Amino acid sequence: MRRSHTVPIELFASLANGPYESEPYEAGWASEAIAFVYVREVAGPDPRLELRAQGSADGQRWVDLGAAFPPQTAPGGALLRLTHFGNWLRLVGAVSGGPSSGPAAIVDIYWVFKE
Amino acid sequence: MDLARALRRSDRLLGRYQPLERLLVVDDFDHGMNGWQGLFPDYDGWEDYPERYAPVPTVPEIVALSRADPGLRIDRRIPLGRRAMPMLSSLTSWDIGSQGTWDGTYALKIPTLPIAGEKGLAVKRLTLPERGKLRFETYFCYKAEPSDFRLGEHDVRAVFLACDVMDPHHLRERGEEPLRWWPAVRYVNDPAGGRWQMMLHGSEGVLDGPWDDLPDGRQDLGFNRSPTKYQWHYLRLTIDLTTHCYVDFHCYGKEFAVAGKRHVFDPPLTGFRASTERCPGLVATIFGIEAARDKRCFLYLDSVVISAEGDEAGW
Incomplete structure (x- = not known):
């Protein structure tokens, strides 16, 4: 039996316009990872959440893994499949088009790992 | 019993632990998260x-x-x-690479957010139908993120083991009212000298004290002279679920005089919060770390052993 592990890294996160970085996560034991993003609500004239996956050898210096979510502009869910990511993982990106004050999107984000 | 002890001594993991008679939890993080989780x-x-x-x-x-x-x-x-979530870590850093653990590849890593005062937690909720002595043991180390190349030995404010314990409700059948209490120990990584504290009279929260200094609580744990060299420490805490007392507490070769001490809610909790309703028999076990500065801090556990013995029900 292969082990799997699910990590909620954001719950009801209120993301305002600006950059986003998830906390670093080590998952070297896993051979596959899926990032799930659930957009609960959006607000503002043109809300847009762009996220991509990054890896790192040391947990400090990050490089793009070449995988990105399509821009999220409405409530719903999306996933990103990753393999060959080494050990350290995070998601980075930007939120735009939200109101001048308050969140552009309220989101939940998960890592789902499997050996 | 001597044969049982000899078998444990020869076991690669248990050989460096001192468990009580009955093993409840033997968690080697080379084999997964083993049920340790973030707190919500x-x-x-x-x-x-x-x-x-x-x-x-x-x-x-x-x-x-x-x-x-x-x-x-x-x-x-x-x-x-x-909140930062616990993970399995190979203790990988920019200079050494993957260091692995005391005895294996992966440790349970409990991180904080990079915010002063933030706590990182990992929880395991046991439900124990019986009573008697309960012993928690682990091998642990702690560090701050090495991103600024500074030692960061005081970026970690404290590490702790805290429990939320509630008596089983069948005590009522013998005329006893079930009790809730919060046995806990905390190492304050004070620049003036490290010291151990205990929950003796707090009622702020399971993790929040107020904490009492142990009279003999002074101890310097090994942080090392490098931000990425890890020194593992052994810790043992024993409590008595029958008498609601601490039995013993030991860290890295020093035995602290805690026998007979108790945690009493002062000021008392009121209403539902003071009760054991919906959680009879709970022993929520929480390992955690608190950041002193705006840096990620990490508590690593190589393994955890929880054991029990002795009560009239035959443990």
């Missing part, structure tokens, strides 16, 4: 702790509030909010 507070709404919190709405109520007030960051509201 109760989220069905509560208003029973007026001494500390204003009434906390349910999650749907918080979302409704956020619709009415777009400026309200609902993730800053109890019980929601950012």
